[in-house]
Ligand code: HEC
């Protein structure tokens with residue numbers, strides 16, 4: 001499918017065709033129905049979506065003012081708005097990928113933009129950047145400048161804010177899995193420009209100035225699976241109160257339609273190409289770059305938050321707040337599906353890896369984690385769920401449950417009833433495992449101690465709970481020392 005698409009793009013003549021992303025026919029069977037409601041989440045219609053003018057603006061790095069290249073600030077003031085992705089400049093596949101890479105890093109949170117003079121003054125004050133981490137070119141993560149028709153505004157990066165893995169001594173691996181920020185590195189965010197300020201501004205614009213707690217509740221409440229901890233969120237009055245909901249976690253982020261009480265791991269996008277579905281619960285089909293593009297539109301605002309009879313937004317809030325041009329969305333799709341995990345530079349000796357591969361085969365891991373992608377692309381059922389025989393995704397459904405925590409798959413708006421079989425490629429550098437990132441690496445996954453209620457999870461911590469069993473996925477847990485060691489060596493070579 002991807003190859004056919006690429007061929008079309010390649011031979012389309014000098015300027016590449018931009019596919020129409022928000023297409024009603026392609027949207028019709030895109031989402032997976034919710035298990036408890038037996039309906040698909042609603043989408044805006046193509047007509048509603050394209051009524052909104054397209055946003056397509058380049059953004060520029062923010063430097064601590066005392067480390068800025070000479071004349072940078074003046075140069076920026078003189079710029080006219082430039083397209084983030086210019087379709088007229090794209091001819092080949094490689095052009096799409098290069099444009100998408102830049103767009104992924106530069107894309108900003110449109111509703112967070114501001115030209116408030118006091119905020120801009122803070123971004124021009126070296127004090128705001130004291131002790132902050134800088135990239136090799138001297139710029140910082142998070143805040144960005146954007147040149148608009150109204151002049152230079154301050155904004156915040158979107159995708160690269162979460163999908164980024166720190167690497168001591170090198171720039172972050174963008175699109176990599178979120179890990180703990182190494183203690184030996186300077187703090188990642190400029191203290192004078194806190195993230196919650198940008199996030200709070202975007203939120204109040206999206207929810208038309210509704211009090212914060214109520215608005216936040218709307219992004220996560222699932223009235224058909226009531227959770228009083230979620231209902232209590234309505235009492236929050238300030239965006240800073242969401243801090244404890246992160247529970248000190250670094251690899252997971254409470255996501256719209258998810259829940260702070262059922263973790264969602266920030267996945268490694270270098271293995272996206274091996275998937276047939278998006279998100280750990282397989283919320284949407286992944287048929288090619290257009291589906292990634294649609295997903296980007298959805299998570300950046302084109303989400304009516306409507307689930308069968310449950311309308312989570314007021315009629316005024318239910319709108320497409322802004323949209324990115326199709327070429328921006330498609331370029332990101334092409335970039336992400338072109339990624340592959342970097343190879344492990346330090347694998348075990350070949351005889352140990354081969355012995356591990358034999359253990360992998362003997363243990364039947366390949367039935368689900370089938371080579372060469374190390375996934376069969378299927379949806380396993382969450383514990384307690386049985387997919388109806390006429391389920392629209394039945395061809396991809398496996399009746400087996402691996403028995404991991406069923407909360408995300410059954411009690412949230414991402415609750416399809418399924419967990420997809422993840423690819424095992426790139427495991428050697430992935431910091432957190434399982435859909436909720438509960439375990440910190442392979443050693444913990446294969447350690448029987450994690451099944452005890454006294455276990456202290458190395459990964460995601462449920463807010464308010466310290467010790468708990470990390471249940472399920474018991475494959476390979478009875479292996480003896482040598483077999484386990486070689487299995488782990490094999491897994492770390494993928
Ligand atoms: C606030 C943090 C955050 C931001 C910002 C963010 N993501 Fe994600 N992303 C996540 C989390 C968490 C998940 C996992 C969700 C799940 O499994 O249900 C995810 C999942 C995904 C997936 C599905 C991956 C898979 O393996 O199925 C893609 C693709 C993706 N994000 C791309 C993007 C792009 C592109 C952007 C920018 C427009 C972006 N994300 C912005 C946190 C974020």
Ligand code: HEC
Nearest residue numbers: 363365368380400402404419420421422433434435475476
């Ligand atoms: C019946 C299918 C099935 C079998 C058999 C199976 N797995 Fe899995 N595996 C899964 C599913 C599904 C998940 C994700 C579960 C979740 O996220 O809750 C998973 C997750 C994993 C993960 C974590 C990956 C990540 O990205 O989070 C590893 C590692 C893993 N399996 C290795 C193995 C090994 C090694 C074996 C054999 C000893 C094995 N699996 C057998 C279905 C299976």
